[in-house]
Amino acid sequence: SPPPDADVIIIGGGTAGCVLAARLCAALPRVRVLLLERGAPRNATEELLVRSPRLVAGSWSTPSVAAAFPSAANAGLRGRPVALVTGATLGGSSAVNAAQWSEPADDGAGAAAWGVAHLTATVAARAYARAAATLGVRVPPRGLRHEYLTDWVAAAAAAGLPRVTDAGGGAPQSRRGVWLQRLAIDGRGRRVDAGRAYVAPAARGACARNLVVRQGVTVARVVLAPHHGRGGGRRGGLVGVVGVEVVPTASAGDGRPPRTTTLRARLGVITAAGPYGSAPLLLRSGIGRPQALRSAGVRPVVDLPVGEGLLARSVGRVVGAYDGVPLAAVNNATLLADPATLRRWRAGRGGPLGAALSVGLGRVTTGEGAYFPAGFASSVPGKPEYNSGCLANPTSRGRLSLPVGAAATDPLTPPRVETNLLGNRRDMATLLACMRKLQAVVEGFRPAFGMTETVPGADTRLTEELVRRTATSGAHLVGGCSVGRVLEATLRVKGVGNLWVVDASALPAMPRSAGPMASVYMLAEHASEAFIRQFRGQ
Numbered sequence: 001s002p003p004p005d006a007d008v009i010i011i012g013g014g015t016a017g018c019v020l021a022a023r024l025c026a027a028l029p030r031v032r033v034l035l036l037e038r039g040a041p042r043n044a045t046e047e048l049l050v051r052s053p054r055l056v057a058g059s060w061s062t063p064s065v066a067a068a069f070p071s072a073a074n075a076g077l078r079g080r081p082v083a084l085v086t087g088a089t090l091g092g093s094s095a096v097n098a099a100q101w102s103e104p105a106d107d108g109a110g111a112a113a114w115g116v117a118h119l120t121a122t123v124a125a126r127a128y129a130r131a132a133a134t135l136g137v138r139v140p141p142r143g144l145r146h147e148y149l150t151d152w153v154a155a156a157a158a159a160g161l162p163r164v165t166d167a168g169g170g171a172p173q174s175r176r177g178v179w180l181q182r183l184a185i186d187g188r189g190r191r192v193d194a195g196r197a198y199v200a201p202a203a204r205g206a207c208a209r210n211l212v213v214r215q216g217v218t219v220a221r222v223v224l225a226p227h228h229g230r231g232g233g234r235r236g237g238l239v240g241v242v243g244v245e246v247v248p249t250a251s252a253g254d255g256r257p258p259r260t261t262t263l264r265a266r267l268g269v270i271t272a273a274g275p276y277g278s279a280p281l282l283l284r285s286g287i288g289r290p291q292a293l294r295s296a297g298v299r300p301v302v303d304l305p306v307g308e309g310l311l312a313r314s315v316g317r318v319v320g321a322y323d324g325v326p327l328a329a330v331n332n333a334t335l336l337a338d339p340a341t342l343r344r345w346r347a348g349r350g351g352p353l354g355a356a357l358s359v360g361l362g363r364v365t366t367g368e369g370a371y372f373p374a375g376f377a378s379s380v381p382g383k384p385e386y387n388s389g390c391l392a393n394p395t396s397r398g399r400l401s402l403p404v405g406a407a408a409t410d411p412l413t414p415p416r417v418e419t420n421l422l423g424n425r426r427d428m429a430t431l432l433a434c435m436r437k438l439q440a441v442v443e444g445f446r447p448a449f450g451m452t453e454t455v456p457g458a459d460t461r462l463t464e465e466l467v468r469r470t471a472t473s474g475a476h477l478v479g480g481c482s483v484g485r486v487l488e489a490t491l492r493v494k495g496v497g498n499l500w501v502v503d504a505s506a507l508p509a510m511p512r513s514a515g516p517m518a519s520v521y522m523l524a525e526h527a528s529e530a531f532i533r534q535f536r537g538q
């Protein structure tokens, strides 16, 4: 067979993929690492959207950096689909998200229960710290905080959500209350995504010779073959991966069958294609439930519950309008459009383009928990608006499968995602209780603010029915290839010798934090160490 194109192929240059690529190539100078990312290199406009915390929402409707597509109908939302968004550029979702670094309150104990080999609470805490240090996460320095931060903290306290803090400047997130958020930004108000923090320095320095990053290619499937052990002998019952098939991402929608190229890996393939990417990839490769695969036109190879057990967060919004104080700079349309604002931000002097969409974070309920980001930056610049949203930790599980019909095996068509938001009474109760608390926060602003609730509305009764008609997706999705169901403790796909999944889809539980990003970084840091031990000397 032709010589391998790399020793290790990593699919997806997102949050986890960038960590893995950078850590492996730096620690194993003889191992050739190939990182494959579907997003093409960014132009100057795309770079601005990705780097300015204030402008990032614009990236969600820019297909060259983010993929947006509808979910399947949600029974809990009266049959409504919700809009799903995920990163489609180097850095993945870490390049288009709200940049909130939120470590679970349990000091790694939650991660220790995931069933990942050697991932104890202590090991997890160290991996969180390593990632946080590499990204330089911080509470925004004073010049980058919102001018109404103190008012928001006071309004939350009036609503029974006191400010909580810990020595590290983060937050003990097990407690009810609000805290100053830590963000993946630099001290000048520019986002630091996984590509920038991990891959860029590695490619320039330690990995100049053994890391190749190919952008603009979508992996269609992994190529399976009988698996041979290290001594060349066939390992009982296992299949193995010899490489991947890729297509140019730019061929999407041109009506012709895309040109396929096979890239071969000597040691193995790690998929880090994210919560919407890894499960479809396995399914297109013949790893999944045989009956579903056959009906999608895929030959089944390994029988596993791929795509099952998803956990997706719903979000319920509570918005207020104010008229007693000046429009927040972060939402001042004139200021945002002023070329001087851009020059100021580019020179590293902050300003509204360096301020995050959210003012801070809070936790409302106990149990599974609901978290809330709140801010003064509405999607329509110029509006004096305060917006907040409850992110409820789900207990109802969804499912991800290949798209139905002719596009079933098309790697450029998004999967079918049954988010199953508010799929049971418990999730409904969590979200409703949280939204009621957020209404109290709106009411808690000092009178001089002139704050009035506009969504759901001061005169509208917040009912279950209203929530079912208005809740949307919180953009936090885990599971689908989770440890235990689909993956061994080593994160290797069960029954496949040299194929691993390391990304949000490997998480068997939604972390008890305000977002899964920190936990994905932590898992990738931890997995990197295991891969380094495994590949050293091979």
Ligand SMILES: Cc1cc2nc3c(=O)[nH]c(=O)nc-3n(C[C@H](O)[C@H](O)[C@H](O)COP(=O)(O)OP(=O)(O)OC[C@H]3O[C@@H](n4cnc5c(N)ncnc54)[C@H](O)[C@@H]3O)c2cc1C
Binding pocket: 011, 012, 013, 014, 015, 016, 017, 036, 037, 038, 039, 060, 085, 086, 087, 088, 089, 090, 091, 092, 093, 094, 096, 097, 098, 099, 100, 101, 102, 217, 218, 219, 220, 272, 273, 274, 275, 276, 277, 278, 281, 411, 475, 476, 477, 502, 503, 504, 505, 514, 515, 516, 517, 518, 520
């Ligand atoms: C809008 C938004 C806001 C969010 N805000 C926060 C927040 O503030 N805090 C927080 O903790 N969490 C947040 N999250 C969630 C968090 O960003 C994700 O959970 C996390 O980044 C997922 O990391 P990942 O490595 O699993 O996937 P990703 O980072 O999404 O990476 C997957 C990568 O794989 C690539 N890819 C996919 N399929 C293929 C293929 N077939 N071939 C080649 N490449 C492929 C993608 O382009 C992408 O680069 C947010 C998410 C979104 C979308």
